[in-house]
Amino acid sequence: MIPDDLDRILASEEPLLPSSGFAALVMEQVRETAAPLPPIPFPWRRFLLALAAVSVLAAISGWGIANAMLGRTLAPLQDSHLSRALGGSIASLLGTFLLVRLTLGFTGARR
Numbered sequence: 001m002i003p004d005d006l007d008r009i010l011a012s013e014e015p016l017l018p019s020s021g022f023a024a025l026v027m028e029q030v031r032e033t034a035a036p037l038p039p040i041p042f043p044w045r046r047f048l049l050a051l052a053a054v055s056v057l058a059a060i061s062g063w064g065i066a067n068a069m070l071g072r073t074l075a076p077l078q079d080s081h082l083s084r085a086l087g088g089s090i091a092s093l094l095g096t097f098l099l100v101r102l103t104l105g106f107t108g109a110r111r
Helices: 005-009 021-032 045-076 080-108
Strands: none
Touching: 045 080
């Protein structure tokens, strides 16, 4: 297109009108762009699996450290029934503590 053609088109008396449906199509695109995006779902399965793994590892390592440091003092706790109950209690308390801390961290709440 040369400049003379452009001048001739712009100088013509015919009004330039958009094709039918153009305004509706543009407004639809604007509304779609302005609409908020759906929230990203939280990966609860991965979170709970990681929390369980961390709780088990913390309980095992805590039990090992306690045995190594206290040695003979913990000898009565070596009973299998007492050991299982104590391990379950420690794991439950640790898991509860971690859940509360993570919940407070995710929500941004203060103590």
